[in-house]
Amino acid sequence: KQEVTQIPAALSVPEGENLVLNCSFTDSAIYNLQWFRQDPGKGLTSLLLIQSSQREQTSGRLNASLDKSSGRSTLYIAASQPGDSATYLCAPIRAGNKLTFGGGTRVLVKP
Amino acid sequence: EAGVTQFPSHSVIEKGQTVTLRCDPISGHDNLYWYRRVMGKEIKFLLHFVKESKQDESGMPNNRFLAERTGGTYSTLKVQPAELEDSGVYFCASSQESLMYGYTFGSGTRLTVV
Numbered sequence: 357k358q359e360v361t362q363i364p365a366a367l368s369v370p371e372g373e374n375l376v377l378n379c380s381f382t383d384s385a386i387y388n389l390q391w392f393r394q395d396p397g398k399g400l401t402s403l404l405l406i407q408s409s410q411r412e413q414t415s416g417r418l419n420a421s422l423d424k425s426s427g428r429s430t431l432y433i434a435a436s437q438p439g440d441s442a443t444y445l446c447a448p449i450r451a452g453n454k455l456t457f458g459g460g461t462r463v464l465v466k467p
Numbered sequence: 468e469a470g471v472t473q474f475p476s477h478s479v480i481e482k483g484q485t486v487t488l489r490c491d492p493i494s495g496h497d498n499l500y501w502y503r504r505v506m507g508k509e510i511k512f513l514l515h516f517v518k519e520s521k522q523d524e525s526g527m528p529n530n531r532f533l534a535e536r537t538g539g540t541y542s543t544l545k546v547q548p549a550e551l552e553d554s555g556v557y558f559c560a561s562s563q564e565s566l567m568y569g570y571t572f573g574s575g576t577r578l579t580v581v
Contacts, residue, residue: 360509390569399473399558399574407567445510449566452523453498457510 358383360458362446368464375433377461379446384427386448390455391420391431394443403444404431436465469493471573473559479579485547488576492541492561498522499542500562500570501534505555513557516542549580 359382369375379389388407392400404420406413406429412421417434429448433440443462447455472491480486492499501513513532514524518539527534531550536542546553556577560570 387566388569392572397577399471400560400572402569402571405567405569449569453500453515453562453566454512454523455500455502455560455570456512457502459509 358448358450358456360446360448360456362444362458362461364461365459366462366464368466369436370466371436371438373436373465375431375436375440375463375465377431377433377444377446377463379429379431379458381427381429381446381448381456381458383448383450384424386424386450389420389422389429389446389448391418391429392445392447394445394460396442400445436463438465438467441465471559471561471571473557473573473576475576476574477577477579479581480549482551482580483548485545486549486578488544488546488557488559488578490542490544490559490573492559493571495563496561496571497539497564498562499536500560501542501544502558502560503555504558505552508555510558513544546578549578551580554578554580 363378391403404413406422419432443460445460499516504510512526515522516536533545556575558575560572
């Protein structure tokens, strides 16, 4: 059974700082891993999708790394902005297309 | 391209009543999934359709929940009768046949049972 842990659970930083969000998962037999963002009262917005054969994926200020063998992924957000305030969710995808979510990291970027 | 659409966005019902949630996936996406988050817990898988067939319904909590996907297009999730512990946010997602493209989620339906 896949278990996903995200550390820290919450993070508060001043604007401009870089963010590092960690995700660990117990079952390394994954197809890929997806990072999502959730704003309060909203749905999940896909940020990055990393294939199991890749080690990282980048989109703008976001960079996600994947170390499948050790069961870890890290999301880096450079030069944070108040608009980055949200909950960030990590979800590895296993056999049967099933996503398993971590508890998320709640980020607050203060102006 | 239209995204995944869910409605209603909010529903407040009394314990014992019936509620039906609807999800319209992205056109052409054969895979459709239901997930839910109850208060203070992580988002959990409920079930997975491939076209009109249930591929995996291992996450359905009990037989008060019934999901259908007639014709392989939109899906409904009915809760009958609703209990207090069913309160939460129900998310629908869809994906293409290949997992290379990941999932697209809807905005969710917030269900409150009072």
